[in-house]
Amino acid sequence: MNGAGRQGLRSGAAGVHHQRQYSDNFLDGSSNGNRWLQSAGLQHLQSSSNQLPPLQDYNLYGGAQGGRMYRNAPRSFNGGNEFYMEPSTPPGGYRSSMQKKNGEDFSVDSSPGLLDLHSFDTELLPPEMPASNAYDANSLYQPGGGRSFDDSEPYMLSKQTGRARAPENILKSFPADKEKTNSVAKIKVVVRKRPMNKKELAKNEEDIIETYSNSLTVHETKLKVDLTQYVEKHEFVFDAVLNEEVTNDEVYRETVEPIVPIIFERTKATCFAYGQTGSGKTYTMKPLPLKASRDILRLMHHTYRNQGFQLFVSFFEIYGGKLFDLLNDRKKLCMREDGKQQVCIVGLQEYRVSDVENIKDLIEKGNSTRSTGTTGANEESSRSHAILQLAIKRSVDGNESKPPRLVGKLSFIDLAGSERGADTTDNDKQTRIEGAEINKSLLALKECIRALDNDQGHIPFRGSKLTEVLRDSFVGNSRTVMISCISPSTGSCEHTLNTLRYADRVKSLSKGNNSKKDVLSSNFNLKESSTVPLSSVTGSAYEDRTTDGWPDENEWDDFSPSEEYYEQVKPPLKKNGKMELYATTDDKLKKPSGQIKWKDLPKFEPQTTHAEDDLNALLQVSCRLLR
Numbered sequence: 001m002n003g004a005g006r007q008g009l010r011s012g013a014a015g016v017h018h019q020r021q022y023s024d025n026f027l028d029g030s031s032n033g034n035r036w037l038q039s040a041g042l043q044h045l046q047s048s049s050n051q052l053p054p055l056q057d058y059n060l061y062g063g064a065q066g067g068r069m070y071r072n073a074p075r076s077f078n079g080g081n082e083f084y085m086e087p088s089t090p091p092g093g094y095r096s097s098m099q100k101k102n103g104e105d106f107s108v109d110s111s112p113g114l115l116d117l118h119s120f121d122t123e124l125l126p127p128e129m130p131a132s133n134a135y136d137a138n139s140l141y142q143p144g145g146g147r148s149f150d151d152s153e154p155y156m157l158s159k160q161t162g163r164a165r166a167p168e169n170i171l172k173s174f175p176a177d178k179e180k181t182n183s184v185a186k187i188k189v190v191v192r193k194r195p196m197n198k199k200e201l202a203k204n205e206e207d208i209i210e211t212y213s214n215s216l217t218v219h220e221t222k223l224k225v226d227l228t229q230y231v232e233k234h235e236f237v238f239d240a241v242l243n244e245e246v247t248n249d250e251v252y253r254e255t256v257e258p259i260v261p262i263i264f265e266r267t268k269a270t271c272f273a274y275g276q277t278g279s280g281k282t283y284t285m286k287p288l289p290l291k292a293s294r295d296i297l298r299l300m301h302h303t304y305r306n307q308g309f310q311l312f313v314s315f316f317e318i319y320g321g322k323l324f325d326l327l328n329d330r331k332k333l334c335m336r337e338d339g340k341q342q343v344c345i346v347g348l349q350e351y352r353v354s355d356v357e358n359i360k361d362l363i364e365k366g367n368s369t370r371s372t373g374t375t376g377a378n379e380e381s382s383r384s385h386a387i388l389q390l391a392i393k394r395s396v397d398g399n400e401s402k403p404p405r406l407v408g409k410l411s412f413i414d415l416a417g418s419e420r421g422a423d424t425t426d427n428d429k430q431t432r433i434e435g436a437e438i439n440k441s442l443l444a445l446k447e448c449i450r451a452l453d454n455d456q457g458h459i460p461f462r463g464s465k466l467t468e469v470l471r472d473s474f475v476g477n478s479r480t481v482m483i484s485c486i487s488p489s490t491g492s493c494e495h496t497l498n499t500l501r502y503a504d505r506v507k508s509l510s511k512g513n514n515s516k517k518d519v520l521s522s523n524f525n526l527k528e529s530s531t532v533p534l535s536s537v538t539g540s541a542y543e544d545r546t547t548d549g550w551p552d553e554n555e556w557d558d559f560s561p562s563e564e565y566y567e568q569v570k571p572p573l574k575k576n577g578k579m580e581l582y583a584t585t586d587d588k589l590k591k592p593s594g595q596i597k598w599k600d601l602p603k604f605e606p607q608t609t610h611a612e613d614d615l616n617a618l619l620q621v622s623c624r625l626l627r
């Protein structure tokens with residue numbers, strides 16, 4: 001991050017960061033629903049709700065009372081709107097603030113404490129309460145209904161992936177049974193490369209990332225001791241690699257769409273974006289919750305019609321190790337563990353929603369309240385982890401008078417820039433504290449994913465506030481999608497490599513990667529790490545980190561995977577060998593877009609001087625040291 005960027009951060013130091021808050025009190029219990037709607041900018045919903053499909057069912061919330069409630073859900077509520085939205089916590093009871101029904105106002109009972117703990121139910125509906133017995137092939141595909149929910153969605157064929165999907169395919173792709181649910185990968189790692197931006201093009205920077213369907217190559221320009229340039233190639237393989245031409249719709253189809261149906265099957269899923277500042281995390285994450293909620297509502301209105309499912313939205317951020325409610329004037333929140341070791345966020349407002357437009361408004365409101373600052377790479381840089389949760393709940397026995405129980409949850413996390421922790425040279429105390437906190441939480445997140453995927457009994461969620469909050473997403477039947485965002489330019493090369501190594505580490509944690517795939521992965525990593533003189537990697541020298549390469553839980557506070565760390569452990573380049581990895585700068589042909597066309601370089605074949613197993617073991621050690 002350059003000086004200019006830091007200047008931006010400094011100017012927003014010590015909590016004077018931009019918080020584009022709304023002046024109105026979003027959850028003022030004394031205000032009436034109409035006034036709140038106006039202040040929240042929801043007046044326009046009349047027209048949007050009129051476009052709702054005829055199949056939309058207001059009796060889908062379970063019992064007769066619920067059905068009536070929604071049918072009556074006042075046309076007067078928003079000048080004839082037929083949507084219904086209510087914040088559900090912190091309830092002193094199930095009904096809570098701003099619920100306006102038949103002209104009746106319900107004020108907020110925002111008393112925190114035990115009531116909140118009880119009502120913010122994070123425990124999944126028990127298995128004896130089947131989330132659905134409604135699988136009915138005939139009901140899955142309802143073209144008219146499915147499409148009418150959002151006809152604006154283009155039916156497009158992915159340029160890169162060729163995965164053409166009609167919007168209503170979410171209904172078709174609904175898993176018929178547990179087996180299909182289980183077929184959705186537990187951890188999926190996707191990389192997204194953003195296009196070159198104006199600044200990079202103006203600086204005549206080069207696009208150093210070459211993408212293929214599920215792999216990519218980073219061409220790192222380096223200097224030899226005699227100051228001649230050479231290019232080192234780093235190759236990585238992931239579950240999918242999305243290039244700069246891929247749209248947000250396609251990103252959604254590749255990442256979140258497959259896990260939406262299994263949220264109804266008592267699953268908690270998490271999708272998070274990781275990458276340096278300005279790499280496109282927010283750009284990527286922003287549209288995903290809305291697209292997911294649209295699909296969730298489709299399923300609720302068709303496949304799960306009359307099943308009593310309800311959708312709730314909450315949105316908060318973790319900034320400097322503290323939690324703030326983005327849908328409630330950044331009210332400070334605290335976390336508690338209840339008797340069942342369920343993590344509860346006391347006071348967090350959850351909104352019951354049944355209309356895409358409402359969700360959109362809530363998301364926009366939350367986004368505008370988020371802490372941002374300026375970095376050299378991004379004028380609107382996120383300085384916090386933002387977590388948006390879509391919770392599907394269902395009343396026990398269809399009894400609306402009882403608080404609904406959680407069926408599944410989908411969490412979207414837009415993480416703060418990954419380089420913050422490493423960037424400790426030119427910034428103030430506040431920024432360094434931010435960086436340390438961010439760093440700690442990113443490490444903790446990876447550690448949890450690792451433990452989760454190894455089915456370890458102990459998930460080290462206490463490593464950070466981020467992982468504590470996401471604790472319930474890490475246990476039981478869970479799914480994780482990681483989207484690693486990378487910048488394509490020369491200037492970001494080091495950060496890009498760090499991001500890809502983090503992603504590669506997460507990917508290699510996937511089940512089944514331990515045996516055969518590890519060899520494959522080793523071969524790819526071999527390309528990356530083959531500049532390491534194998535002779536220097538001795539068991540004794542690196543003993544401390546050979547078991548894992550990542551710190552133990554209790555080491556987190558002291559461990560910071562800064563770039564300095566990587567530099568320290570990175571052995572010197574081996575000048576003589578592995579020349580096939582290098583290209584001189586003459587091997588590249590520059591395109592106007594800044595993208596380089598790289599001439600084909602000879603394929604690298606590992607030169608086996610040890611027995612295969614020994615070599616792989618040594619390579620794995622060296623790879624870990626490089627990450």
Ligand SMILES: Nc1ncnc2c1ncn2[C@@H]1O[C@H](COP(=O)(O)OP(=O)(O)OP(=O)(O)O)[C@@H](O)[C@H]1O
Binds near residue numbers: 197
């Ligand atoms: N795939 C993309 N296509 C077009 N523009 C993009 C893409 N990805 C990012 N951008 C643009 O790049 C800029 C930075 O993106 P964004 O704010 O999403 O970065 P970020 O990773 O969230 O950064 P930070 O960590 O600082 O918040 C934005 O102006 C965004 O519109």
